[in-house]
Amino acid sequence: MSSKQSVAEKGFFGEFGGSYVPDDLNKVLSYVAEKFEKYRNDPDFEQEFRYYLKEFVGRDNPLTFAGNLTEKIGGAKIYLKREDLNHTGAHKINNVIGQILLAKRMGVKRIVAETGAGQHGVATATACAMFGIPCTVYMGKLDTKRQKLNVFRMELLGAEVIPVENGQGRLKDAVDEALNDLVENQENTFYLLGSAVGPHPYPTMVKYFQAVISQESKRQIIEKEGKLPAAVVACVGGGSNAIGAFAHYIEENEVRLVGVEPTEASTITKGEPAVIHGFKCLTLLNEDGEPQPTYSIAAGLDYPGVGPEHSHLKTSGRAEYETVTGDEALEAFQELSKVEGIIPALESSHAVAQAIKLAKSLPKEDSIIVNLSGRGDKDVDQVFEMIQKQ
Numbered sequence: 356m357s358s359k360q361s362v363a364e365k366g367f368f369g370e371f372g373g374s375y376v377p378d379d380l381n382k383v384l385s386y387v388a389e390k391f392e393k394y395r396n397d398p399d400f401e402q403e404f405r406y407y408l409k410e411f412v413g414r415d416n417p418l419t420f421a422g423n424l425t426e427k428i429g430g431a432k433i434y435l436k437r438e439d440l441n442h443t444g445a446h447k448i449n450n451v452i453g454q455i456l457l458a459k460r461m462g463v464k465r466i467v468a469e470t471g472a473g474q475h476g477v478a479t480a481t482a483c484a485m486f487g488i489p490c491t492v493y494m495g496k497l498d499t500k501r502q503k504l505n506v507f508r509m510e511l512l513g514a515e516v517i518p519v520e521n522g523q524g525r526l527k528d529a530v531d532e533a534l535n536d537l538v539e540n541q542e543n544t545f546y547l548l549g550s551a552v553g554p555h556p557y558p559t560m561v562k563y564f565q566a567v568i569s570q571e572s573k574r575q576i577i578e579k580e581g582k583l584p585a586a587v588v589a590c591v592g593g594g595s596n597a598i599g600a601f602a603h604y605i606e607e608n609e610v611r612l613v614g615v616e617p618t619e620a621s622t623i624t625k626g627e628p629a630v631i632h633g634f635k636c637l638t639l640l641n642e643d644g645e646p647q648p649t650y651s652i653a654a655g656l657d658y659p660g661v662g663p664e665h666s667h668l669k670t671s672g673r674a675e676y677e678t679v680t681g682d683e684a685l686e687a688f689q690e691l692s693k694v695e696g697i698i699p700a701l702e703s704s705h706a707v708a709q710a711i712k713l714a715k716s717l718p719k720e721d722s723i724i725v726n727l728s729g730r731g732d733k734d735v736d737q738v739f740e741m742i743q744k745q
């Protein structure tokens with residue numbers, strides 16, 4: 356580490372996490388951390404968060420028993436936690452609402468965000484429109500070309516989308532640009548990060564806001580089954596839907612926690628510890644020690660690193676991480692659509708594929724919760740193309 360960098364004391368999960376960023380940025384992030392610590396314990400803040408989750412996001416969402424799929428497989432009961440039914444169609448909005456409420460309490464006048472495929476950008480632009488806060492979204496130039504409709508969606512919602520030409524014109528370049536903006540405009544700007552990654556306090560903060568998923572599912576599964584599930588299964592990109600789906604079960608040692616990565620971006624299962632994007636995590640490195648470009652059919656899972664808490668849950672053995680190929684996910688996408696009448700996001704289809712494998716190996720009295728992180732309408736064009744080619 357150079358003398359210009361320092362490591363936050365908080366925000367470590369075992370050896371992972373921390374804040375490996377230049378001092379000027381670290382100062383801004385420490386201030387955000389301080390305010391987050393203050394408001395997370397404030398009942399008014401909690402009440403306001405709950406209000407918008409209910410009235411704007413549409414929570415609680417159901418824990419749906421996938422009866423047809425369960426019968427077909429003949430093993431443990433499969434339940435779907437329906438994040439796909441949230442406003443904007445995925446879990447990302449939970450975190451966006453939480454961070455905007457924090458930003459408002461901090462008296463901030465504008466929000467900046469990064470986006471890769473556009474999903475986090477759209478969720479952020481949506482909530483900023485509702486709260487009347489100006490919003491700037493940085494997006495790699497290449498990504499803006501591939502995701503024209505998401506760029507248009509964000510603009511419809513009143514956001515300014517800035518294509519980033521630096522580097523590869525991808526997500527990482529967008530993150531760098533958003534961080535520069537934050538440092539330059541720190542008196543009036545809040546950086547709203549989209550997954551359980553990045554320097555402290557983001558992984559802790561994002562988990563806190565996404566934990567509503569497991570808080571609800573735990574109550575719901577007890578109501579339906581009278582006992583805890585045998586396993587909770589969720590897909591892992593940066594790790595926000597998974598950490599939210601796991602949070603209230605981490606202390607329940609009899610509940611298996613299963614994270615699912617694409618075989619093509621198996622950061623946790625094949626990665627090694629390294630510092631990327633300002634924090635330490637398991638990551639895929641190339642021979643030069645640089646983050647290795649990944650590819651997944653699910654844009655949201657296409658990230659070379661993974662959240663620090665998942666890195667720790669893996670190395671400590673508390674959670675299991677499995678890989679599912681693009682082909683297996685594509686099959687699960689079609690299966691859930693046909694059998695249950697629910698079209699899952701391609702990201703979530705990875706979790707569904709793993710849950711099908713797992714259910715077969717467990718007795719009928721057991722239940723499994725699959726976190727259905729998002730709906731698949733956004734992926735229908737892509738799946739159509741992929742099936743044509745088969």
Ligand SMILES: *Cc1c(COP(=O)(O)O)cnc(C)c1O
Nearest residue numbers: 592593594595596655702728729
């Ligand atoms: C963004 C996204 C993911 C991956 O992000 P995490 O932070 O790992 O949850 C998964 N599913 C859907 C539907 C997404 O939009």
